[in-house]
Amino acid sequence: MTPKEIGADHTGAPAVPEETWRRAVELVTAAEEVALACHVSPDGDALGSMLATGQALAALGKRVVASFGDQRFGVPRLLRFLPGQHLLVEPAGYPAAPALMMTFDASTVERLGLLGDSAAKARELVVVDHHPSNAGFGTMSLIDPGVAATAVLAEELIGRLGVPLNKDIATCLYTGLVTDTGSFKYDSTTPAVHELAARLIATGLSPELIARDLYDRSPFxxxxxxxxxxxxxxxxxxxxxxxxxxxxxxxxxxxxxxxxxxxxxxxxxxxxxxxxxxxxxxxxxxxxxxxxxxxxxxxxxxxxxxxxxxxxxxxxxxxxxxxxxxxxxxxxxxxxxxxxxxx
CATH class of the missing domain: 3.10.310.30 (Diaminopimelate Epimerase; Chain A, domain 1)
Known part of the structure; x- marks a missing residue:
């Protein structure tokens, strides 16, 4: 799916320019190590997009480190089913000045919390996001407010890197999609969203189990x-x-x-x-x-x-x-x- 197709049913939504996608792929392909970050108190779209991308990069042989900048670091219980958590490190173990850093679902550098300093010192900072308020605080922006979730952009990047979807990557992406569409209830739930969901489900993931973990479990x-x-x-x-x-x-x-x-x-x-x-x-x-x-x-x-x-x-x-x-x-x-x- 091309960027144009991703945003095609979102009236007036600016898609990421093709040249920007090309440069992003070149940058990631050339990197030996990539540091990933998402916003503090991560939701399913932030953590899911980051872990999906991290697993794809690891499949390409990249060294990958991922984190979020909370003072009290820990994956929310409802998201502990997500694959790829072996890539996570606490903020103290995150690179201080990454050669290549990518952020997911963070509309401002302040939303990175303790990882904000690393973002400021990164040689290259690629911002992947769909928030309308994101003005682009990195050296490269993969920002499209017209898509339903940051997971849509993560899936596009993964595809352009030539990494096939597997069940683990798809589970992370599907979680992001479900989270930011309100379980496919919001107006952002377009034909393109359902087409992406279908491709993700085709990998063998269980929508029922994901929905149960996200919405149907709580302690007494x-x-x-x-x-x-x-x-x-x-x-x-x-x-x-x-x-x-x-x-x-x-x-x-x-x-x-x-x-x-x-x-x-x-x-x-x-x-x-x-x-x-x-x-x-x-x-x-x-x-x-x-x-x-x-x-x-x-x-x-x-x-x-x-x-x-x-x-x-x-x-x-x-x-x-x-x-x-x-x-x-x-x-x-x-x-x-x-x-x-x-x-």
Whole structure:
């Protein structure tokens, strides 16, 4: 599939120029070692795209190191089924000044966390991403906001490098695709997305097992924390231009009572967003350092990515987030104040 075909059913989406693809392939082909990175607190698209590419590069005989720059390094439990994790190293073991570094699904260098310094010192920095807010912070950009997931671009690169898809690589890519299309529910789920999914499934992966790991498994403590969060949910009918905003929060104390690690509450937003009376859904999650990680979702009429960008975060029109160090009520008020008018 050519870059033009990838973005063909995304009106107005700029595809990566053919010359840029050619240069990227030449750069990777000539490299002996490639350092890969994705954004902090990685989701399925970030980690899946990175590990898929890492396995492909290893198949070409490259030395590969992969990481993400979290202070508390660890793969989220829901993603521990992904193949290729033998390539991961903690940030302390990551090259300080890579000859070639590639980033995945990171819209800004700040999203690389502890690996930001390595990116700044890299001789060549290839940015692979699909966030509209990504202005291109590397020496080369494989950025296309018109595709559904960074995994789409990773698959294109892997194909251009001449590496055939196998079940392990495809599992990582499929996870990225499922994650960023909301299990094929969002408008980004186009014919091209389904065609790619079909090619990935043809390698023998199990969509059922991947979906079960991503969405249908939680420790019992999650139910108690979810109950606490839902019990304090608030509906602000006047927010979002009168379309409504539902919000709630999860504290460290909530999680501590049930022995629940932070990454276990990531999917809570998908339950809160079901409220019919709200166009926008917000869940604030207190992390282990006391900061609030704010997840937002829109049903399509409000660009939450734009709002989160104004608050130091980013994302997409329908799914975005930011970090706040202010109390819950102040954080919610700040977000409410920057929500753009309905489209």
């Amino acid at each position: 403590g999650y139910l108690r924390v979810l109950g606490a969060a839902l019990s304090r949910a608030e509906l602000d009918g006047a927010a979002a231009g009168g379309l409504g905003m539902v919000w709630t929060y999860v504290t460290r104390a909530d999680r501590a009572l049930s022995g629940l690690p932070y990454d276990e509450v990531e999917g809570m937003i998908d339950i809160v967003r079901r409220a019919d009376e709200a166009e926008v859904a917000v869940v604030l999650k207190e992390d282990d350092d006391g900061a609030w990680q704010v997840s937002t979702r829109s049903k399509g009429a409000i660009d939450v990515g734009r709002a989160c960008h104004l608050l130091g975060g980013g994302g997409h029109a329908r799914a975005a987030g930011f970090t706040s160090y202010q109390p819950v009520t102040q954080t919610v008020a700040a977000l409410r104040g920057v929500l753009p008018p309905p489209a």
